[in-house]
Amino acid sequence: MDLRYSESEQSFRAGLRAWLAEVVPTLPPKPSNLDWPGRRAYDSTWQKMLYDAGYAGIDWPVEGGGRGASPVEQLIYLEELERAHAPYVGVNFVGLLHAGPTVIVEGTPEQRARFLPPILRGEQVWCQGFSEPGAGSDLASLRTRAERDGDEYVVTGQKIWTSHAEVADYCELLVRTGPEGSRHRGITWLALEMDRPGIDFRPLRTIAGTTEFGELFLDGVRVPVANRLGEENDGWRVTMTTLSFERGTAFVGEALQSMELLRGLRQLARSTGVWEEAEVRRRVGHLGAELDALWALARRNVSQAARTGVPGIGGSVYKLALSELRQRIAELGMDLSGSAGLVWDSLPGFGAAAPSSDNTASSDNTASSDNTASSDHSVPIGNTEIVNTWVHSFSRTIAAGTSQIQRNIIAERILGLPKG
Numbered sequence: 466m467d468l469r470y471s472e473s474e475q476s477f478r479a480g481l482r483a484w485l486a487e488v489v490p491t492l493p494p495k496p497s498n499l500d501w502p503g504r505r506a507y508d509s510t511w512q513k514m515l516y517d518a519g520y521a522g523i524d525w526p527v528e529g530g531g532r533g534a535s536p537v538e539q540l541i542y543l544e545e546l547e548r549a550h551a552p553y554v555g556v557n558f559v560g561l562l563h564a565g566p567t568v569i570v571e572g573t574p575e576q577r578a579r580f581l582p583p584i585l586r587g588e589q590v591w592c593q594g595f596s597e598p599g600a601g602s603d604l605a606s607l608r609t610r611a612e613r614d615g616d617e618y619v620v621t622g623q624k625i626w627t628s629h630a631e632v633a634d635y636c637e638l639l640v641r642t643g644p645e646g647s648r649h650r651g652i653t654w655l656a657l658e659m660d661r662p663g664i665d666f667r668p669l670r671t672i673a674g675t676t677e678f679g680e681l682f683l684d685g686v687r688v689p690v691a692n693r694l695g696e697e698n699d700g701w702r703v704t705m706t707t708l709s710f711e712r713g714t715a716f717v718g719e720a721l722q723s724m725e726l727l728r729g730l731r732q733l734a735r736s737t738g739v740w741e742e743a744e745v746r747r748r749v750g751h752l753g754a755e756l757d758a759l760w761a762l763a764r765r766n767v768s769q770a771a772r773t774g775v776p777g778i779g780g781s782v783y784k785l786a787l788s789e790l791r792q793r794i795a796e797l798g799m800d801l802s803g804s805a806g807l808v809w810d811s812l813p814g815f816g817a818a819a820p821s822s823d824n825t826a827s828s829d830n831t832a833s834s835d836n837t838a839s840s841d842h843s844v845p846i847g848n849t850e851i852v853n854t855w856v857h858s859f860s861r862t863i864a865a866g867t868s869q870i871q872r873n874i875i876a877e878r879i880l881g882l883p884k885g
């Protein structure tokens with residue numbers, strides 16, 4: 466294994482860094498979390514800019530509109546985006562990070578040509594219709610039914626917690642095509658067009674006040690058979706591919722975001738003087754070390770995906786570690802905020818006091834061992850960001866499969882322990 470960057474990787478990094486330095490400062494402010502059509506327009510415009518500059522789908526195949534580059538370049542891409550404080554994927558999360566990758570692995574050449582380029586250009590937003598009121602952790606018990614009628618399926622049922630469905634064009638939809646009780650053997654994976662008659666979306670409001678997800682009611686909705694990925698009743702296998710991308714590689718960028726968050730908290734601790742307390746330094750050091758380990762795991766998952774086509778079951782280890790670590794970072798933020806953590810609106814001057822003159826920054830363990838983002842890129846962290854991070858952190862051990870379920874998977878399928 467050669468841990469050094471090759472000349473072409475270094476030149477990729479330099480080109481991307483220069484491009485980001487030019488365009489990121491020109492971007493308008495991001496619309497609020499309450500304005501999803503505005504967020505779609507913002508995220509899609511950014512995605513189109515990436516595409517036009519040759520920076521969309523770094524590790525996607527060239528014939529699907531991607532760059533066909535190595536996983537190392539994909540990681541460099543994520544590092545540089547975070548370093549430049551560039552926008553993240555936003556409403557394009559499902560399309561770019563797990564529906565698209567599933568189409569790459571499981572789709573026919575026609576499906577790849579049809580779905581991949583528009584996702585990369587920011588023209589096709591996807592959502593995920595897996596969970597149902599009676600099927601979350603036990604996904605194989607889903608009941609949304611699809612009956613074959615000629616060249617179409619007719620779908621009736623209900624999905625829930627469907628993130629970004631309000632602004633999506635397609636939904637990766639799991640339906641039951643086998644007999645009731647057929648569980649894993651009777652599921653099919655369909656790409657549902659969201660403008661079809663018979664679809665009713667009702668938003669749900671989260672603890673943060675936003676309507677980022679909701680309920681999806683499907684009443685006799687017609688889906689062409691050409692929109693099926695894999696064979697009829699073979700959707701569980703396709704679903705495992707989707708979930709391994711969702712858990713194994715989709716959240717890789719969030720490890721870098723968490724490092725940046727921790728750097729912001731460290732700066733806050735310095736500005737308020739609590740950095741003098743050994744316990745605070747110890748907590749920051751522990752979290753930094755865990756983030757370094759997590760980043761190593763992320764790199765492993767990305768290279769495994771490049772080698773074998775999918776990240777595999779190790780994605781559960783990454784997902785479990787990231788979501789629980791993120792909660793501990795969020796708790797540190799609230800502890801450091803004191804009474805400012807009780808206020809959602811931005812407090813002027815919070816965290817902006819000059820950092821102390823000690824130069825412990827260079828010895829901190831919060832940046833990963835390579836040059837992902839040196840400590841001089843932190844901007845003062847605001848109390849609103851801390852409160853938002855904390856409030857959102859609760860959902861992290863539920864979304865994309867709960868921590869209990871990840872532990873079951875790790876115990877049974879990685880460690881080979883007996884079923885509970």
Ligand SMILES: Cc1cc2nc3c(=O)[nH]c(=O)nc-3n(C[C@H](O)[C@H](O)[C@H](O)COP(=O)(O)OP(=O)(O)OC[C@H]3O[C@@H](n4cnc5c(N)ncnc54)[C@H](O)[C@@H]3O)c2cc1C
Nearest residue numbers: 593594595596601602626627628860863864865866867869
């Ligand atoms: C922010 C957010 C966004 C989401 N977005 C989407 C989306 O876009 N599309 C989508 O399809 N879904 C989405 N989900 C749904 C998510 O996948 C489910 O919430 C999750 O799989 C858990 O299912 P459930 O809510 O039905 O809980 P349940 O399955 O009812 O679980 C309840 C509790 O029981 C525990 N439990 C259940 N079974 C076991 C077991 N066998 N062993 C040990 N403990 C167990 C669980 O860990 C949990 O603590 C989202 C969820 C959140 C929070």
